[in-house]
Amino acid sequence: MALNEQLNKFQKQQVKCQSTLSDIASSRTSVGPSRSSVPAAISQRPVATAPVRFSNDTVRLTEINNIRKSPVGSQMKRVIQLLFETRQAFTPEQINEACYVDMRANKAVFDSMRNNSKAYFDGRRFSYKATHDVKDKMQLLSLIKKYPDGIAVSDLKDAYPNVLEDLQALKASKAIWLLYSQEDIAYPNDLKCDMKIEDDFKALFRNKDVPTDMLEVEKELLKIGLKPASNTAERRAAEQMLGVPSKSKQKKKKKQEISKRTKLTNAHLPELFQNLNPSGSQN
Incomplete structure (x- = not known):
């Protein structure tokens, strides 16, 4: 209420002041034409004006007056900010x-x-309403x-x-993952997946013979009731009809050779790289 009284007093x-300035201007205008009849000594005296006092x-x-005359949206923005x-609760006062x-x-x-979706009102006070109610x-x-x-x-x-x-701290402690793309996404890191694989299981996996020919792979999939995504036999028959030459075994073998200069992406399977091509290391 004190602020409203000050504002009303300021407006008055x-x-x-505007009325006083208008009176001064009009009095100067009325004195102007008869200035020649006034003695020079009197006419040179400064005209006494009423002191104009402004609020300190x-x-x-x-500023308060301008804020209260601003649009509703502008005033709401100030309150939400x-x-x-x-992050405190405020009464309207x-x-x-x-x-x-x-x-x-x-x-x-x-x-x-x-x-407003970003404000919470409990009947007495307003407070900020975040998208998710977390505090630490x-x-x-x-x-x-x-x-x-x-x-x-x-x-x-x-x-x-x-x-x-806190997000960066959780990322540093490997409690979460932060992936940056068009939109930054936070993922929980399931520590149950961080387990040690026994050497016996690794050896069993590495010693398993996997067919290199896709025909054999598709046959094995059919044996266990899985439908292959590809049909190699049909594709090869179509290639023969179109006269597409088949790749030579020698060319395939050369493509599979690995040199010491090859960038290894399966470093966790070292036995795959025991027989490196020594010629590949020569310039």
């Missing part, structure tokens, strides 16, 4: 004192804030674990002030 002072808080009161930065938006006097702003790093991790297919970082940015730092 402005009206009074003119700048602030002008206040709630977002402070406290909001008025903090950012000069008088929600009690402007019903449109009050009703719009009550229905542990709650953030629990939330991400609920989204095995990933959650957008943009949906987490407004959770609390240092949420981005």
